[in-house]
Amino acid sequence: MSTAIAIEPPARESSPSGLSVGNHPSAGVRTCETTGLPVCLTAQQFIRLNAVIAVVALLAGGVAALLVGLTRWPTVHLLDPVWYYRLVTFHGLNMLIFWILFMEIGILYFAATTLLNTRLFSKSLAWTSFAMMLSGAVLVDVTILLGKADVMMTSYVPLKAHSNFYLGIILVAVGTLIGVGNFFGTLYIAKRDKTYIGSVPLVVFGATAAAIIAVVTLLHGAIVMIPTWLWSLDVIKHVDAGWYRLIWWGLGHQSQQVNVCAMVSVWYMLGTITTGAKPINQAVCRGAFVLYILFINLASAHHLLVDPGVGASWKIWNTSYAMYLAVLASMIHGFTVPASVEVAMRKKGHNRGLFGWLAAAPWKNPGFSAFFLSLLIFGFIGGITGVTLGTQQINILAHNTLRIPGHFHSTVVGGTSLAFMGLAYYVVPLIFKREFYARGLARIQPYIFAVGIVIMSLGMSFAGSYGVPRRHWDVQFAGAQFAAGFGSGAHVMLGIMGVGVVLAFVGLITFVLLVVAAVFFGKKIENRPMTAW
């Protein structure tokens, strides 16, 4: 391949009608030497800022993950209970909230500006968003590490943290909302200034779906977090535990669907960049994103399947009626994404047998391998366990056991985080304009991480199926009033989980080191395309 990226532009784009010229101020845009796409320089600055903070959060959360994982491995049992519970809280917030939200704001800015050939709506909004998110994240992390917020990520009332913990979360949420607003503003000016003709590209459509769900999610966050913050300041006397759970999961579950939308958009983007894939039928892909927007909120109910306060018919209606339409959306993407890769590969002549196209795929390109492994892990492990655990009959066997983290580590880590890592293998050369060192290591990094996460998730899931609780320091219950514990089967599974944790951490730290080395010390890419993967 002579050029780094094999994107064949559609016929219409090579003969742009006079309208499609962008709306950039002078010296506010550059043309990417690799892809030929326009890059808004303001957006580029904020994509860089958000990506750097995201990777810092990933590193912090990753170190916590290793320590927590080694504590859950009974043979090692590393931390004392105080630091175990503290770091579970720290890990959850840094990974699930900070790493992912900062990445997503970067993705939204990229999708809107570069793919629609427009400038970013507002630089001051971008600064406000970034400053609020960053100060909120620092406030939360410091509060946790000072030992003032050992409440887990869910902070279920009446378990009370220091008020700064809730304030930090509110700052992050409002900052994110402002960033999302900036994205919508950018869509608006692109439309107004006619910087593109026709419908927005699929990736922008998916990012918009993510942004819409994010607004609903963050409103739930405001409804639940502001009273809880006031309660922590003794302004409000009482926050009901059942009410908190109901609204909190409107935040907690929906935010995962923001991640799914962002991840699927990244799949489509990496599919196109790495193999030239083209969706077979855009109406189908877009329809599936609409299903997410319409139906995912009701599915939050599956977190309350064994709760008091909400009745059986409420639980069944919300989980059976609407959840499966959101599942349908994932089933559709799970077909259309690999199908588009297959079509592209067959077009290039890789026609041998049923899977010749897959064998011939660019597996040495970390952008491709991370994307495709993310698709497989999300679909086959994350998706299937998710639908299973969301069933009332099975939830009773799984609620608050390790089966739950076993499930969501294969959706949000093996799926979303891995896809974002794949994206980074293009963001660094194309947006930071730096070459990677140790390219051989980069080629195997997605595999190390993916295998680690799969082993870890399976270990967790099977240990959980014996009833091993999540967020629990000592499953041997030493010193408890009544003896309890688990057989050797559960302990073997916890050991397998531990091995997976170590392997996944090796994959994670490799990723962080590669990215840091490239961003700060990598060879500059000026006036030339990136070196092809």
Add this chain to the structure above:
Amino acid sequence: MSIHVPEETWFKPPSGAERTWIGLALAWCLVLSIMMPYWHFKGKQNSTGDSYSVTPTAFGARVEQFVKTNKVGETNGIPIVEPSPGGDAYLQAQMWRWYPVLKLKEGQTYRLHVSSMDLQHGFSLLPMNMNFQVLPGYDHVLTITPTIKGEYSIVCNEFCGIGHHLMTGKIVVE
């Protein structure tokens, strides 16, 4: 191209393999949607979500009354209580114990009231592996019929502070 503006006529109905797949996926989703309510009523294994509002103080008083009336012994400083078959049984969750120890009869049906005196707790019955959420302010009523004799432990699987992993209890079925 998913990163470029699509052709003008992108809106077309699905066809071929894609159409077949959507049909199969939709059919499977419908099967799942029907199975959950069907098995709730047919299988009779799930809680009906029976619950009542109660203050921790009022619930604590009921538990004390229940213990005083039905106490049959003591173990590890915790009373063993045998509710009348077919009647109400009470279990109180608090940092960090399940109170009292319940002694139940095989094949009898009980209304088990579970609530918390302080934080949220997780009722996890082992080795059966049955799990319920326990909230302060909510009297969660579980209609249960023990079918296998033996000693069962209850552990807490909702984080409830630094002693969370020490919170265990016991149910005996005779």
